[in-house]
Structures are given as C-alpha cells and as structure tokens.
Amino acid sequence: MTTTDLYPELDTALAVRWRELNARLADIQRRYPDAALASSLAAEDMVLTHALYGGGPDLEVFTLDTGRLHAETLGVLDAVRERYGREVTVYRPDAQAVERHVAQHGAYAFYESVDLRKACCQIRKVEPLKRALAGRGAWITGQRRAQSTTRGELPLEEDDKTFGLYKFNPLAEWSEEEVWSVIRALGIPYNPLHDQGYPSIGCEPCTRAIRPGEDLRAGRWWWESSDSKECGLHAGNRVISVVARAE
Numbered sequence: 001m002t003t004t005d006l007y008p009e010l011d012t013a014l015a016v017r018w019r020e021l022n023a024r025l026a027d028i029q030r031r032y033p034d035a036a037l038a039s040s041l042a043a044e045d046m047v048l049t050h051a052l053y054g055g056g057p058d059l060e061v062f063t064l065d066t067g068r069l070h071a072e073t074l075g076v077l078d079a080v081r082e083r084y085g086r087e088v089t090v091y092r093p094d095a096q097a098v099e100r101h102v103a104q105h106g107a108y109a110f111y112e113s114v115d116l117r118k119a120c121c122q123i124r125k126v127e128p129l130k131r132a133l134a135g136r137g138a139w140i141t142g143q144r145r146a147q148s149t150t151r152g153e154l155p156l157e158e159d160d161k162t163f164g165l166y167k168f169n170p171l172a173e174w175s176e177e178e179v180w181s182v183i184r185a186l187g188i189p190y191n192p193l194h195d196q197g198y199p200s201i202g203c204e205p206c207t208r209a210i211r212p213g214e215d216l217r218a219g220r221w222w223w224e225s226s227d228s229k230e231c232g233l234h235a236g237n238r239v240i241s242v243v244a245r246a247e
C-alpha cells in the first residue's frame with residue numbers, strides 16, 4: 001500500500017509529511033514512553049494532538065492554563081474532548097505566587113519592563129511547566145523554524161538543559177502552509193482566533209493580531225524587541241540574524 005493510499009485525504013507531499021510525523025512520534029514513544037506534548041492549543045499543537053489522540057502513538061497531551069488565556073483558547077479544550085473523547089491535562093500556576101505578584105506589581109506589570117514580564121511568565125508558565133515535566137524523560141513541542149527569529153535553528157530533537165530532559169520538535173521543518181493544509185484536510189479542530197489574525201496565541205493581554213507581512217510571532221509581547229520574545233519555556237532557542245518569513 002502506498003503512502004497516498006494510507007492517507008487518502010492528503011496529497012502526496014502532505015501524506016509523506018504525515019507519515020514522517022507519525023514515524024517520529026512512534027520513535028519518541030519507543031525511546032521515551034513517558035514523553036508528553038506541551039500544547040499551547042495553537043494550530044501546530046492541534047496537528048500533534050490529532051496525531052496522538054486520533055489513533056497514533058498514545059502519549060499524553062498537557063497544557064498550561066495561565067489564568068490569562070482567551071475564552072477561545074480555553075474552548076479548544078472542549079473541542080478536543082468532543083472530537084477525540086480525551087482530556088488535555090491542565091496545569092495551573094500556584095495561586096499564592098500569582099496573588100503575591102499581582103499585589104506587589106499590579107495585574108498588568110508585564111507592560112512595564114522585560115524583567116516584570118519574565119517574572120509573570122515564570123510564575124504562570126515556567127513553574128507549572130516544571131511540575132508538568134517532573135519525572136519525565138522527554139517532552140514534545142509544536143515549535144517550527146519559520147515561526148520567528150528565535151527559532152531559526154530549531155533542531156528536531158535536543159538535550160534540553162534548561163529543564164533537564166530530552167526535547168522533541170517534530171514539526172521543526174514544517175511550513176505554516178503545511179500545518180494549515182493538514183488541519184483542513186483532516187478536519188482538525190483549532191482555535192478560532194487563528195481566523196482573526198492571530199497566528200501565534202499566548203495570554204490575552206500579551207497577544208495581538210498581526211498585520212500582513214509581519215513576523216508570525218510579532219503579536220506576542222509586541223512592545224518588546226524581537227530577540228526577547230520567548231517566555232522561558234524554550235529558553236535554549238537562539239536568535240539568528242535573518243528574520244524568519246512566514247512561508
């Protein structure tokens with residue numbers, strides 16, 4: 001049976017991509033049975049969720065509910081439950097740490113300085129991620145090289161020294177067009193904000209829609225320079241000088 005016969009909804013090039021992705025995920029499961037997908041519930045993560053929850057390698061999917069997400073983003077959790085009959089595990093920040101930070105700096109301190117923004121991300125994202133990764137041998141992300149200046153050299157797999165485990169980026173080589181072609185062909189549920197000019201979606205106060213021609217992550221922490229635009233989850237990413245284009 002040919003690859004196209006296996007995936008009749010996909011054209012030949014996409015069927016090859018999909019077969020490669022499934023082989024990569026199966027390889028990850030064989031090497032690290034406790035690996036999990038850290039999902040931001042964005043388009044790339046939905047492609048991976050479909051591969052894992054739609055009959056592929058059975059690995060856990062989790063997300064971080066920072067307490068500042070759009071209602072549309074939280075709605076994706078319901079869409080996954082409806083479509084796959086599976087739950088995405090949700091990790092939340094320590095309520096007391098959030099309260100302390102807000103009491104000391106205010107609810108919108110992230111606009112004041114990069115340090116305060118990083119402190120908020122540390123409490124709402126990094127610490128919950130550490131809890132989610134504790135005891136695991138590896139994690140999986142939906143990052144792609146073409147997304148931004150900080151992801152241009154993204155490897156397919158790497159030793160994540162920040163969190164002390166292995167990290168896989170199985171969509172590193174995928175283009176934005178390939179992501180959306182697979183989503184449409186397979187009817188994968190996605191965040192409706194993507195149809196409103198949000199290619200990259202984070203917390204509501206730190207994300208805006210982008211204009212035509214802008215970097216895909218230009219709407220994230222748009223008041224900061226492009227080389228500081230990681231939240232600490234992918235601290236190992238390196239900045240390259242060539243501005244990545246949307247493909």
Ligand code: SF4
Pocket residue numbers: 066068110117118120121122124125202203205206231
């Ligand atoms: S993205 Fe913004 S609101 Fe969300 S954790 Fe980071 S600074 Fe806080």
